[in-house]
Amino acid sequence: MRKFTNKIEKVVIKIGSSSITHDNGCVNIEKIDMLTKEIVNLKNKGIDVILVSSGAIAAGKNKLQIQNTINISEKQAIASVGQLTLMNTYLRSFAEYGYSIAQMLLTRMVETDAIMHENAINTFETLLKMNVIPIVNENDSISTFEINFGDNDTLSAVVSKLVNADLLILLSDIDGLYTDDPRVNNNATIIKEVNIINDKLREMGKGTYSKVGTGGMATKINAANICMESGIDVVIANSSDFKNIRKILGGEEIGTIFKGIVKRNGAIC
Numbered sequence: 001m002r003k004f005t006n007k008i009e010k011v012v013i014k015i016g017s018s019s020i021t022h023d024n025g026c027v028n029i030e031k032i033d034m035l036t037k038e039i040v041n042l043k044n045k046g047i048d049v050i051l052v053s054s055g056a057i058a059a060g061k062n063k064l065q066i067q068n069t070i071n072i073s074e075k076q077a078i079a080s081v082g083q084l085t086l087m088n089t090y091l092r093s094f095a096e097y098g099y100s101i102a103q104m105l106l107t108r109m110v111e112t113d114a115i116m117h118e119n120a121i122n123t124f125e126t127l128l129k130m131n132v133i134p135i136v137n138e139n140d141s142i143s144t145f146e147i148n149f150g151d152n153d154t155l156s157a158v159v160s161k162l163v164n165a166d167l168l169i170l171l172s173d174i175d176g177l178y179t180d181d182p183r184v185n186n187n188a189t190i191i192k193e194v195n196i197i198n199d200k201l202r203e204m205g206k207g208t209y210s211k212v213g214t215g216g217m218a219t220k221i222n223a224a225n226i227c228m229e230s231g232i233d234v235v236i237a238n239s240s241d242f243k244n245i246r247k248i249l250g251g252e253e254i255g256t257i258f259k260g261i262v263k264r265n266g267a268i269c
Contacts, residue, residue: 001251005233005260006166008249010128011042013169014052014156019239021055025062027089031242036093038245039133043099047249048128050163052136052156053090056082083137090135100132105139111158124163157223160232168227169248170220171239176256177217179204194258197225224258231260 020031039049057075060082061067066074087103094101110120127134138155153170160168180188194201202221217236224234237244237255247254 002248002253002257003251004167005231008047008166010048010050010163010165011167011169011249012050012052012156012160012163012165013039013245014152014171015054015239016152016172017054017058018173019171020053021058021062025058027055027059027062027085029089029093032089033093033096034242036090036097038242040094040097040099041246042249043131043133048163050124050128050134050136050159050165051090052152052159053086054137054152055086056137058082059085086137087135094133100130102127102132102134104134104136106136106155106159107139108158110162117162121162124159128163151219153219153223154226157226157234160227161230165227165232167249168223168232168234169245170223170234170236171242171244172220172236173239174217174236175238176236177201177204177221191256192253194224194256195261197221197228197258228258228261233260234258 015035020028020035022028039051042049056079060078060080063081063085064078066078083103083105087101090101104120104123106120110116124134136155136159138152156168156170159165174182175190177191177194178188179191182188182190191204202218204217220236224236227234235248235255235257237248244254
């Protein structure tokens with residue numbers, strides 16, 4: 001039975017583009033409905049949930065029948081169209097269970113600008129008190145190279161720190177951290193628990209596994225490192241079965257756990 005660093009009262013769940021879209025880029029309504037059900041079950045147990053969801057650009061490309069983007073402005077415009085499609089799907093799905101959602105689009109300035117940082121924290125806290133489920137994505141439509149996250153793994157780690165989460169679950173199309181890419185190396189084995197991130201571990205995470213999303217295992221390791229330093233556990237798990245969420249919260253050894261190394265009072269564990 002897996003043990004967590006903290007009692008799980010607040011969870012951030014990050015879902016990648018490939019996990020909620022079809023191969024053609026269309027939003028996978030069935031998958032979103034299954035994800036919604038798992039989140040609602042956590043909410044009904046009294047656990048706060050913040051969802052960080054990719055998929056806006058993929059959905060926008062499909063909506064506008066665009067195969068490839070030419071420049072940043074085009075990508076930003078596509079994201080603004082796709083974000084609406086994505087949120088409408090979530091809105092309908094959560095409404096089935098009587099829950100309201102809120103959209104929060106962030107840029108990296110939430111880390112560096114004191115006022116934006118405080119406003120983001122206050123907004124998250126107020127939404128959770130209202131029993132609303134915040135759904136977060138990067139604000140691609142206004143982001144520039146200097147203020148963008150670049151991937152939602154990093155964004156989800158920053159959000160986890162903002163809301164003082166107990167656990168971040170990174171759901172993707174791979175079971176966890178392996179000693180090598182299991183898609184090219186049959187001898188690769190999964191690593192169940194990580195207590196320290198070093199150069200050897202980072203080497204294992206090189207490369208991008210997904211053809212749809214922008215983040216690979218390396219970005220997930222970086223996200224885990226951000227959280228571990230704040231005493232937040234991180235689990236990387238496969239999104240092929242969203243029941244993995246309840247299994248993770250139930251203590252089953254699903255995926256790879258990165259254990260938080262700092263207690264909330266600042267003392268080293």
